[in-house]
Amino acid sequence: xxxxxxxxxxxxxxxxxxxxxxxxxxxxxxxxxxxxxxxxxxxxxxxxxxxxxxxxxxxxxxxxxxxxxxxxxxxxxxxxxxxxxxxxxxxxxxxxxxxxxxxxxxxxxxxxxxxxxxxxxxxxxxxxxxxxxxxxxxxxxxxxxxxxxxxxxxxxxxxxxxxxxxxxxxxxxxxxxxxxxxxxxxxxxxxxxxxxxxxxxxxxxxxxxxxxxxxxxxxxxxxxxxxxxxxxxxxxxxxxxxxxxxxxxxxxxxxxxxxxxxxxxxxxxxxxxxxx
Amino acid sequence: xxxxxxxxxxxxxxxxxxxxxxxxxxxxxxxxxxxxxxxxxxxxxxxxxxxxxxxxxxxxxxxxxxxxxxxxxxxxxxxxxxxxxxxxxxxxxxxxxxxxxxxxxxxxxxxxxxxxxxxxxxxxxxxxxxxxxxxxxxxxxxxxxxxxxxxxxxxxxxxxxxxxxxxxxxxxxxxxxxxxxxxxxxxxxxxxxxxxxxxxxxxxxxxxxxxxxxxxxxxxxxxxxxxxxxxxxxxxxxxxxxxxxxxxxxxxxxxxxxxxxxxxxxxxxxxxxxxxxxxxxxxxxxxxxxxxxxxxxxxxxxxxxxxxxxxxxxxxxxxxxxxxxxxxxxxxxxxxxxxxxxxxxxxxxxxxxxxxxxxxxxxxxxxxxxxxxxxxxxxxxxxxxxxxxxxxxxxxxxxxxxxxxxxxxxxxxxxxxxx
Numbered sequence: 001x002x003x004x005x006x007x008x009x010x011x012x013x014x015x016x017x018x019x020x021x022x023x024x025x026x027x028x029x030x031x032x033x034x035x036x037x038x039x040x041x042x043x044x045x046x047x048x049x050x051x052x053x054x055x056x057x058x059x060x061x062x063x064x065x066x067x068x069x070x071x072x073x074x075x076x077x078x079x080x081x082x083x084x085x086x087x088x089x090x091x092x093x094x095x096x097x098x099x100x101x102x103x104x105x106x107x108x109x110x111x112x113x114x115x116x117x118x119x120x121x122x123x124x125x126x127x128x129x130x131x132x133x134x135x136x137x138x139x140x141x142x143x144x145x146x147x148x149x150x151x152x153x154x155x156x157x158x159x160x161x162x163x164x165x166x167x168x169x170x171x172x173x174x175x176x177x178x179x180x181x182x183x184x185x186x187x188x189x190x191x192x193x194x195x196x197x198x199x200x201x202x203x204x205x206x207x208x209x210x211x212x213x214x215x216x217x218x219x220x221x222x223x224x225x226x227x228x229x230x231x232x233x234x235x236x237x238x239x240x241x242x243x244x245x246x247x248x249x250x251x252x253x254x255x256x257x258x259x260x261x262x263x264x265x266x267x268x269x270x271x272x273x274x275x276x
Numbered sequence: 277x278x279x280x281x282x283x284x285x286x287x288x289x290x291x292x293x294x295x296x297x298x299x300x301x302x303x304x305x306x307x308x309x310x311x312x313x314x315x316x317x318x319x320x321x322x323x324x325x326x327x328x329x330x331x332x333x334x335x336x337x338x339x340x341x342x343x344x345x346x347x348x349x350x351x352x353x354x355x356x357x358x359x360x361x362x363x364x365x366x367x368x369x370x371x372x373x374x375x376x377x378x379x380x381x382x383x384x385x386x387x388x389x390x391x392x393x394x395x396x397x398x399x400x401x402x403x404x405x406x407x408x409x410x411x412x413x414x415x416x417x418x419x420x421x422x423x424x425x426x427x428x429x430x431x432x433x434x435x436x437x438x439x440x441x442x443x444x445x446x447x448x449x450x451x452x453x454x455x456x457x458x459x460x461x462x463x464x465x466x467x468x469x470x471x472x473x474x475x476x477x478x479x480x481x482x483x484x485x486x487x488x489x490x491x492x493x494x495x496x497x498x499x500x501x502x503x504x505x506x507x508x509x510x511x512x513x514x515x516x517x518x519x520x521x522x523x524x525x526x527x528x529x530x531x532x533x534x535x536x537x538x539x540x541x542x543x544x545x546x547x548x549x550x551x552x553x554x555x556x557x558x559x560x561x562x563x564x565x566x567x568x569x570x571x572x573x574x575x576x577x578x579x580x581x582x583x584x585x586x587x588x589x590x591x592x593x594x595x596x597x598x599x600x601x602x603x604x605x606x607x608x609x610x611x612x613x614x615x616x617x618x619x620x621x622x623x624x625x626x627x628x629x630x631x632x633x634x635x636x637x638x639x640x641x642x643x644x645x646x647x648x649x650x651x652x653x654x655x656x657x658x659x660x661x662x663x664x665x666x667x668x669x670x671x672x673x674x675x676x677x678x679x680x681x682x683x684x685x686x687x688x689x690x691x692x693x694x695x
Contacts, residue, residue: 008376009376011372011373011375012371012372012373013368029409030407041390044393111388113365117364
């Protein structure tokens with residue numbers, strides 16, 4: 001109980017740039033617990049539980065195959081369309097769930113935020129990470145569908161985790177921004193589903209990159225999810241599409257968005273407890 | 277002796293704008309922003325008239341290891357802001373506080389409890405939220421469950437718990453934190469009497485084991501019981517810091533000195549007018565904060581210039597904008613008398629154990645059935661507080677619906693053994 005080995009806490013006005021990495025590390029157990037809680041509660045509250053992880057991408061795959069896949073040239077020829085679109089829906093479904101989860105996380109945990117101190121970054125990050133379990137389940141579904149179509153996975157599949165990490169980073173980065181914005185403007189809660197819907201069609205999920213008109217390609221490339229989706233899909237199926245220049249723009253856009261999201265969150269988090 | 281807590285020049289400023297009441301609407305802020313943009317272009321900077329409030333300013337405090345310090349002060353004195361800063365929920369605007377040791381704040385027990393999770397799961401989650409390591413929770417798990425007396429239901433979802441059980445479990449987790457520094461805010465209002473005893477016992481144990489405690493409470497009884505030293509906050513500053521008795525004495529006087537009397541300029545043209553309204557407690561001391569059990573004595577002085585038939589003065593008491601009652605000084609008389617010229621004093625005694633804790637506002641009128649001569653809405657206000665007892669398990673605690681302490685007595689018997 002000697003004060004010498006006890007932590008020394010300094011409370012003073014904070015800067016938005018300073019990242020307290022050591023502090024974050026010391027809260028890692030809470031981070032695991034928050035993820036664990038989110039998963040546990042979600043499965044206890046939903047009747048279908050884990051089936052949602054399977055149903056969401058699978059139903060979209062069916063819809064896309066029936067209505068969009070029939071269009072000529074919408075997908076590449078040397079890959080069954082269902083496999084093509086499902087390989088994109090797996091990271092996309094994760095992204096959309098994680099983004100929505102992160103965006104509502106701080107407001108949803110207002111009781112915690114207004115009563116207890118811990119690094120606020122943990123809340124949206126844990127909310128986004130809690131959907132990884134769904135991603136794993138839907139990834140298995142993808143492998144099953146590929147097997148059903150007798151489509152052999154690419155050897156580049158070992159790179160898939162890298163792109164998953166990329167998608168997590170994008171979801172967390174933008175989720176941080178939305179979560180912080182949501183504390184101040186509750187409109188965000190209603191804007192997010194619309195944003196996600198719009199975003200799905202702006203991403204190469206149901207169609208290949210070639211379909212995008214050349215005059216729109218630059219704007220298209222600003223979507224950070226282009227890298228996440230194209231990267232994941234080509235590492236699993238070996239079918240790529242977008243040229244390197246587009247991928248570079250997309251990745252840079254992701255970097256900017258994540259940095260802005262992170263900065264904005266850090267700047268606003270100090271007033272969470274006063275507003276929430 | 278080393279200092280457990282060192283606070284220097286601590287201050288917290290709140291900006292009261294249209295957003296101060298909580299979240300705002302995006303469209304409003306955008307239109308504000310656009311308006312500002314245009315005004316700026318026109319060369320005139322629009323200074324938004326934002327009111328600033330220093331909820332806390334220039335607070336210096338040193339707490340030695342093992343001190344048990346009570347923090348008292350009126351509503352709005354800065355107590356909760358101070359606690360929020362010390363527990364790092366909100367950042368200070370200026371100044372600095374250094375805390376040597378692990379802090380746990382019991383600002384609200386049960387924070388992070390999730391209804392869907394079982395008692396066991398909540399113990400682990402709540403423990404982690406309060407800053408315990410998993411190993412530590414594993415080791416203390418049995419003690420926690422035993423302390424909370426919920427062993428049978430530990431694998432039942434908390435939503436099936438009675439509120440008492442949930443609170444006991446939550447407090448048990450918090451009580452087993454064993455931090456070097458404990459910040460407590462009114463947690464004594466938890467559970468039934470027996471459990472409260474246990475909690476106070478646990479807290480004294482914490483205090484005796486050499487831990488540093490900051491205890492914030494309205495309950496001056498509990499402060500004097502647990503603390504060796506007290507700090508009185510007033511208007512965001514430390515007004516007094518010293519031995520408990522001295523500080524509580526000053527605090528008591530402070531509570532009584534504000535707004536216990538309203539004095540009116542008398543219009544000489546009026547046939548009758550109110551001179552003053554004042555509040556005293558049963559011992560005749562001027563007061564604005566009363567104990568639930570104490571009488572509230574309201575005195576209306578008025579002057580009559582000419583004989584007036586049916587002159588009455590009335591008191592209408594309201595709590596949260598809802599009228600509780602209206603009472604006339606002639607209510608107890610069979611006949612409404614004629615008031616001859618002179619000075620009058622009408623006294624209304626409100627019994628203790630009648631109104632629930634809360635803020636009350638009194639409207640005083642003077643008039644005849646034909647004419648309202650003097651109307652003084654909100655002339656005086658007072659607070660009823662649970663100053664000498666704990667009301668958690670009682671029907672008249674503040675959070676329950678209703679304004680008055682329910683009259684009548686209950687008796688429950690088992691009238692048959694068969695079902």
